[in-house]
Amino acid sequence: MCGIVGYIGSKQATPFLIEGLTKLEYRGYDSAGIAVLNGEKIRVEKSVGRLAALEEKIESNVPEGNIGIGHTRWATHGRPSDNNSHPHTDCYGDFAVVHNGIIENYMTLKEDLLAKGHKFLSDTDTEVLPHLLEEVYNGDFEASVREVIKRIEGSYAIVFMSKNDPDKLICTKQDNPMVIGLGDDENFIASDIPAIISRTRRTYIVNDGEVAVVKKDSVWITNSLGEPITKKVFEVNWNAEAAEKGGYEHFMLKEIHEQPKAVRDTLASRIAKDNSAVVLEELSWTEEYVNSFSKIFIVACGTAYHAGLVGKYYIERLARIPVEVDIASEFRYRQPIIDDNTLCIVVSQSGETSDTMAAMKEAKRLGAKTLAVTNVVGSSIAREADQVIYTMAGPEIAVASTKAYTTQLIVMFLLGAYMAGLRGTVAPRRMKELLGKLREIPSQISETLEDVEPIKVFAKKYGFNTDVFFIGRALDYEVALEGSLKLKEISYIHAEAYAAGELKHGTLALITTGVPVVALATQKSVYEKTLSNIKEVKARDAVVIGIAAEGDTELTKYADHVIFVPNTDELLIPLLAVLPLQLLSYYTAITRGADVDKPRNLAKSVTVE
DSSP: OOEEEEEEESHHHHHHHHHHHHGGGGGOOEEEEEEEOOOOOEEEEEEEHHHHHHHHTTTSSSSOOOOEEEEEEOOOOOOOTTTTTTEEEEETEEEEEEEEEEEEHHHHHHHHHHTTTTTOOOOSSTTTTHHHHHHHHOOOOOHHHHHHHHHOOOEEEEEEEEOTTHHHHHHEEEEOOOOOEEEEEEEEEEEEGGGTTTTTEEEOOTTTTTEEEOOOOOOEEEEEOOBHHHOOOOOOOOOOOHHHHTTTSSHHHHHHTHHHHHHHHHHHTTOTTTOBBBBBBTTTHHHHHTTTSEEEEEEOOHHHHHHHHHHHHHHHHOOOOOEEEEHHHHHHOOOOOTTTTTEEEEESSSOOOOHHHHHHHHHHHHHEEEEEEEEEOHHHHHHHSSSEEOOOOOOOOSSSSHHHHHHHHHHHHHHHHHHHHHTTOOOOHHHHHHHHHHHHHHHHHHHHHHHHHHHHHHHHTTTTEEEEEEEEHHHHHHHHHHHHHHHHHHHOEEEEEEEGGGGGGGGGGOOOOOOOEEEEEOOOGGHHHHEEEEEEHHHTOOOEEEEETTTSSSSTOOOSSEEEEEETTTTTHHHHHHHHHHHHHHHHHHTTTTSSOOOOOOOOSSSOO
């Protein structure tokens, strides 16, 4: 997830580009760049690091021109560096492009362009766009851009600029946001409203597949077939702070609703088109290499640790390799049994978690091979690990992790299926079934997030209880742990999660009249046993809020309330079952007046032991 801005008008472009990028830096902050056309050439200035580094670089020689584009980056392809920063240009500097998203078929396109003599300077997927535009350019800027769009696959928001057409910018989008701001003798382009809200509140919201030709005094929008579209002006009535949050009250709620895109981006180009196999080009493992693992450790902290617990289930169930999951802060001190046949998987959203980094170094010292699962390209853990798989969640601002967790689950499932494919431990028909259902998850997440009113009611009704319990079996228990953590960290309610079968071994002593129990019952293999445990807490007059798959008619007989999520394979349903738990935690915190994005005593990245 990155920030995009564009300007065309009668004023200098650079001041707006920098101002707009400042408003979007929350979307990406590992590098920034601008490209400004002065009538003769496109001048590109970019710098790794925060936007301040770029500002300092151009302070004594500000690019001049009335048309320009800018970008602040959250790295997905290629580590943060000057070369990997946007904007990118073609071989001759005739075209400049900024892009947010993922070009899934970039490697195929790049190999073809390299064979035709194009010279690439970066490791990014984005750089194929200006080179492809150079290759197909026929003197008609708009027609050539449309040809580029036909040839690319993936999710994106793109702005194109041409030296030969100094009176226009062209933008398009697919599954990524883009807005056009309407000014007087000037127009603006941005990936988010915060970038333009200080200049105009009159906007066009660009829809998927649309192509907009933006001039200083006009905007011409067509659909994917080239047919003109009449757009209704959208008047922005948010304040600047709300605009940064996309109109949501808090970053946490915004990030909960970003999960369909985050999951879609994490899956992008990682499943074969016929759903027969997982494709992890960053690993290129062999059957022999995977069979050399006698044991796998998953090491992490907090939410990432909970993702690791689900990951253990996935890898053992699919690839049939023994897995242990450790809390990173304890890992080094228990003298784990590790040798050169051990794989240590470390999971960290930030890639800077101190305990996780220390655990990985200890595993490497003892001879283990290391694999990092992280959201931040070029982070300390990513640099230190032997190999890396990146989640594509984009920046996560709220302290309570939501979209990072779901994308970590996606990576864990992909990894388990990838190893299973190499080992032959899952039948081809079953693999196709699982991966086909995995493709449906982003739309099912969207469906789950559509109706939150019942959850708001539960939050108001039970939000002032002093204790809440979460129960579940198998994968439901692992998800219950994450639900419990979310509730306690942002609402400050004492919340605990238990394996439902353990209730009678002590926990039932805490179940009294009116105590809320959130009971997950999505795992068909242990469903009847979970119902039995729900009956146990109901017999003690607990209030049960059940989480079930659509079509379940049994749970409603025993639970006081039931929240349904779309039905899917029981291995994949944790990706959906966690969503109402995130929302319940959020709205409970709101009910209690807590600071949702910045809960007390907590920080986003834990860089000390």
